[in-house]
Amino acid sequence: MTLKLPIFMDSQSTTPVDPRVLEAMLPYFTEKFGHPASRNHPFGWEAEAAVDNAREQVAKLIGARDPKEVVFTSGGTESINLALKGAAEMYREKGNHIVTTAIDQRATMDVCKRLERQGIEITYVPVGRDGLVSVEEIAKAMTPKTILISVMFANNEIGTIQPVAEIGKLAKEKGVLFHTDAIQAAGKIPVDVEAMGIDLLSATAHLMYGPKGVGALYVRRKNPRVRISPMIDGGGHERGMRSGTVPVPLAVGFGKAAEICREGMAEEGKRLAALRDRLQNLILSKVDEAYLNGHPEKRLPHNLNISFAYVEGESVLMGLNKEVALSSGSACTSATLEPSYVISALGVDSELAHSSIRFGLHRFSTEEEIDFVGRRTVEVVHRLREMSPLYEMAKEGVDLKSLHWKAE
Amino acid sequence: MAYSDKVIDHYSNPRNVGSFSKDTPGVGTGLVGAPECGDVMKLQIKVNVETGLIEDAKFKTFGCGSAIASSSLATEWLKGRTVDDAAKIKNTDIVNELKLPPVKIHCSVLAEDAIKAALEDYKEKWTKSEAPAGQSAS
Numbered sequence: 001m002t003l004k005l006p007i008f009m010d011s012q013s014t015t016p017v018d019p020r021v022l023e024a025m026l027p028y029f030t031e032k033f034g035h036p037a038s039r040n041h042p043f044g045w046e047a048e049a050a051v052d053n054a055r056e057q058v059a060k061l062i063g064a065r066d067p068k069e070v071v072f073t074s075g076g077t078e079s080i081n082l083a084l085k086g087a088a089e090m091y092r093e094k095g096n097h098i099v100t101t102a103i104d105q106r107a108t109m110d111v112c113k114r115l116e117r118q119g120i121e122i123t124y125v126p127v128g129r130d131g132l133v134s135v136e137e138i139a140k141a142m143t144p145k146t147i148l149i150s151v152m153f154a155n156n157e158i159g160t161i162q163p164v165a166e167i168g169k170l171a172k173e174k175g176v177l178f179h180t181d182a183i184q185a186a187g188k189i190p191v192d193v194e195a196m197g198i199d200l201l202s203a204t205a206h207l208m209y210g211p212k213g214v215g216a217l218y219v220r221r222k223n224p225r226v227r228i229s230p231m232i233d234g235g236g237h238e239r240g241m242r243s244g245t246v247p248v249p250l251a252v253g254f255g256k257a258a259e260i261c262r263e264g265m266a267e268e269g270k271r272l273a274a275l276r277d278r279l280q281n282l283i284l285s286k287v288d289e290a291y292l293n294g295h296p297e298k299r300l301p302h303n304l305n306i307s308f309a310y311v312e313g314e315s316v317l318m319g320l321n322k323e324v325a326l327s328s329g330s331a332c333t334s335a336t337l338e339p340s341y342v343i344s345a346l347g348v349d350s351e352l353a354h355s356s357i358r359f360g361l362h363r364f365s366t367e368e369e370i371d372f373v374g375r376r377t378v379e380v381v382h383r384l385r386e387m388s389p390l391y392e393m394a395k396e397g398v399d400l401k402s403l404h405w406k407a408e
Numbered sequence: 409m410a411y412s413d414k415v416i417d418h419y420s421n422p423r424n425v426g427s428f429s430k431d432t433p434g435v436g437t438g439l440v441g442a443p444e445c446g447d448v449m450k451l452q453i454k455v456n457v458e459t460g461l462i463e464d465a466k467f468k469t470f471g472c473g474s475a476i477a478s479s480s481l482a483t484e485w486l487k488g489r490t491v492d493d494a495a496k497i498k499n500t501d502i503v504n505e506l507k508l509p510p511v512k513i514h515c516s517v518l519a520e521d522a523i524k525a526a527l528e529d530y531k532e533k534w535t536k537s538e539a540p541a542g543q544s545a546s
Contacts, residue, residue, distance in 0.1 A: 312446050314472040318411070318419055330472070331446050339446060351443035387425045387476065389450035389468035390443060405442035 007369045010325045011207075011302060011360035012156050012184060017253065018209035018363065024256040025211065028249035036246050037237060047248045054255025058216050061258040062182070062201055063192035066221055071238045072246050072254075075215035076183040077107040079202035082217050082242065083179045084111045086228030087148050087200065088120050091177070095145035097121045101133045101162075102345040104152045108181060109341075121145070129347055130295040131160030139170055148177045153185035153201075157329060157342040157358055158294030159303030161189065168197025177226060183207055183215075187261030188300055189269060193218055199226050205250065209363055210257030214250035217241075272361045273301035275370050279359060280304050282374030287381055289394075293343055293356055302361040305329075307343065307352040310391035311384040316357055319380035324373050329356035351390075411473060412507035418477035423484050426466040428452050434463075436530025438522040447471040447515065449479045451522035453486055453494070455530055462486050462494055467522075474512040478502050478519035486523065491530065497523055 008016070028050060036051045038044025055067040064070060073079045088098065098115065100108055102124045112122045123141040127133045138149060149171050154161045164180055171178035179200035182191050186201075187208030193201055204215035219241065220226045234243025261268075284290055289309040308316065313330030320326060329340025331354060339353035359373065385391040390400060411419070427450070428435045434455040441448040448471065454464040465483035469476045481502055486494050502508070502516035 310470060312471050312475075315419070315476060318416075318473040349444075351446070354443075354446035387422060387468050388470045389439065389448055390470045392427065392450075392468060400443060405444075405448075 003368055003372055005323050006321075007324045007373060009359050009361065009365070009369070009373055010327050011362035011365075012159075012358060013327060013360070014206050014212065015209050015362050016364065017206075017211055018257060018260060020260060021210055021253045021256045025249045025253040028252050032248075034248075036248055037235060050248055051246050051251050054251040057255035057259045057262075058203070059218075061191070061262045062186060062203065062218055063194050064218055065194060068239065069193075069218050069221050071217045071219055071241050072251050073215045073217055073242055074213060075206070076181070076202050076204035077215075079183075079204070079215045079217040080105075080107040080179075080181055081111055082228065082231055083200040083202060084108065084115065084148070084150060085231060086241070087177055087179070087226075088115050088118075089229035090227050091147040095143075095147040097123070097143050097145040098148045098150060099123045099125060099138055099141045099146060100150045101152070102126050103131060103133075103155055103157075103160075103342045104150065105156050105181060105183070108150060108152070127160075127345055130298075131155055131158050131293070131342075131346055132295055132298065133162055133167075135163055135166045135170055138167060139174075142174060142176065146174070146176050148179060150179040150181070153180045153182040153191065154189065154300050154303075155294065155342060156184050157340060157356075158305045158346070159184070159300035160294040161185065161298045161300065164198070165196040171199070172197050177224075184300060184303075187258060188265070188302060190265070193220070199224070200228075205254035205257055208257045208261045211250050211253040214247055214254045216254070268363060269301040272363075272365065275365055275367060276302060276304050276359075276361055278367070279361075279370045279374050280306070282371065283377055286378045290381070291348070291352065293346060293348070302365075304359040304361075305343075305356055306359075307348065307356045308381045309352060309355060310388045310394060311381055312354050313357055315384055316355075316377070316380055319384065320373075320376055323376060326373075327358045327360070329358070330354045414481075414506050415474055415477040415508070418480040418506070419473040422467075422476060422480040424464075424466045424480065424487075425468065427468060428454055428464075428466060433457060434530070434534055436526040436528070436533065438525025438527075438529060440521040440525055441471070441518050443470065447475050447518055449475065449518055449522040451479055451482060451519070451526045453526045453530060455491060455534070457534055460490050460492075462489050462491065471515065471518075472512070474506065474508055475515040475518060477506055478508070478515045479522060481505060482519045482523055491527060494523060495527055 034043030034047035036047040055070045059067040177199045186203040199220045201218035206212040293305040313328030329343045331339045343353040438451045450468045465486040467479040469479045499516035499520040
């Protein structure tokens, strides 16, 4: 079989829609186009039944007791916005402090920054070298004013899986709400809001082979009953928490994607972890001074993040981008021109943050692709090192840290 | 980001990658940028001390594709110029030639800095006194 190029290996950014998902969605664009809130005719009933079914499929994936606890949104970013801003507003009387981590994703960071401007205090708990947040550190950060802990389930860059169940337990003990951004985790690894003490959970369809444009916020209804202020006012859809017509085809796709993920999770996770390990070994056995970022075991099965000392990430991507789609923590690949704050937060040298490459495997990744990507990555890194002054100096025994760099 | 054809060409087929020994007569070395900023350029010129002409130039760059292309282009332009002429290369010339987008202009600035640093190092070492001075600070 010939390899089809370019190879997509950026599955923490998005995933392709599974053909089974698309098939489930299609009728809801044309013949089954009703509005799920139209209560008085069959078109509405049909749409409502489809949305209810999707809600149940998503609820099952995350272990929610009641499908009504699933609120459809436009995606992960909206879910995070709704969870954090909605809780901050609703519980303003109770307190004004939120605890999160230094490596939570951009949406959480940006929402927190806005909330800070509105008088909410935020603590960004640091993480260890492996990307893990310590539950004790979270406990220490809490004050009598704390209303919410928000910790991502698994990191989008390094794949590190946080001790979510322990954090949930802590939150319960302290009587504080717990939100987790499970955008990367849901559908990939077991997520159980009941067993893990999760009160609010954000997820998105397009990272689990569903369509872009739909996500969900799980909002606990019992023990405790969580209330959040809506951000969008209107027809009172989604139990008043998120007005706006539910995009039925997208919701149906989300539900189907969740069902497929749940049914195949164990097998798929095992297969992808084996492929990922193969890629990791291919690269680390052939490149010196290449470092795995994140926790070696507690990580997503389909994620691999490696920093290559002495070469800059974007230049690695450029050498590969006709053949392989990857992502880098390099400043040059970000809109802000800052290197990855996630890799930086691990306490690794900042030049290694510029050198990080993320490999994201997915349902359709093959062993052949893995071998190709591994081989080409090694070639490109070696080529770039041949033209790297830092590599040359390091080989000459120059201590790069002892030099006084004339920065721009 | 889409790259211009010239950036891709210099990245894929970089001109004059390599190093001269810093003590070779007529060699000037510029090392600019910082690893934590994600860009370091080493640019070297080899000047014929008799004629003042730059006979050869080499570079090594740690940085993005545009940084590699900027320094590769710089070495191409340096060859055959006089030292005085070389000082006239401006970052805007590099921007225009490589069609660098605004976010990559700093790569061209760094290349100009590297040229200047190499020229200074050359003058310092080979035109002021008979004996070569100590290695440059960087």
